[in-house]
Amino acid sequence: MTQPPSRTRDDVAARLPDDTARAWFDGALADAACAARTPPAASSPYLAHSWELRFAAAGRCCGHDNADAVRTLLLIEARAGLEALTRVYQQGTADERRAVLHALPHLVPGPEALPLVEDALRTNDTRLLAAALGPYAARHLDAHAWRHAVLKCLFTGVGLDRVVDLARRARGDGELARMLTDYAAERTAAGRPVPHDLDRVLTLTGEKPKEL
Template identity: 80%
Template sequence: MTQPPPWTRGDIDAALPDDTARAWFDEALADAACAAEAPQAAPSPYLAHTWELRFAAAGRHCGHNNADAVRTLLLVEARAGLETLTRLYQHGSAAERRAVLRALPTLVEGPHAVHLVEDALRSNDTSLVAAAVGPYAAAHLDPHAWRHAVLKCLFTGVPLDAVASLAQRAAGDGELARMLTDYAAERTSAGRDVPHDLGRALTLTGDKPKEL
């Protein structure tokens, strides 16, 4: 079941720095809506749809702090399909990839875009990892992949607050508890600090954390 986008048009309008940025945003949304109403074949490598050009330029026109939200809403407004999402992810910058990942719960029904989440989880870019462990991953990653996603967050320093539905998925997960305990033991034996989030995750599994 798909979910509403994380940001509304009103949220983004309120955050934009000035009327020039708001006008650009309104035009970009209109372009995306036109693409949704009259879908065409995938653009050639030499000529992207206007809304896709705006997708790439969002940071320049709306400010880099707002670009993730703008890009995500453009994808939703264009009703981007899996083929388009995959292409934009594969050819995009890290910022553009984050937007694709954040749009997945709204645009993709079922596990068909899991390959994009798995690719992001192979990255060492913490912003991509954080975007990858959102609601789409919570709904569609299989248990093995999801446990490794939690470990990836601990490895890279991504706060476990980024992991959607952590409490629900971790509850009663004995294998996750074992993995967390083993990881803590490895860190301790190597004289390294244990990530502060690890004890909380272990508690969520139902296992009683030892002194970490």
């Protein structure tokens, strides 16, 4: 599996710990839907930001295991635009940033949100790295940045099954094959193990793994 499957509202509600959490979840989605229906120019400061306050409180109110899914649904229900997504990402914790990354393919059709992906790829937070390499990056991240992201996954221990569309993007990529081979040679020369995923992705490029 590459990314956690998208959860529906009913699926998320069924996973919440109790009726109090479910009531909070329903109210949060109502706030988000109200914001989506209200033109920005007509929004009061409270209405414009109430769903964002809910977004930040999702882990505390719904349980940390459910927070990613709850936050992603809130962003989608609010039809958050690039400005709101950027604000929530920049002001958020790593968990909140991860939810923004999960929501991008549902909300931003073009490459305008790539700065958020690129920021996540500069971190060493493995869960954030994995979220950054979802469907949005698969569609919009350029080849140079994508290759370096794959190498960073190998370096930090993020399993390459988390990289969406890995096989499609790696196919026939000679430059990626060269980078992988060089990386493997450096690891071997330093007496360090070569990540087990490396041979698999090298094979995807069309190159045969070599004994180093």
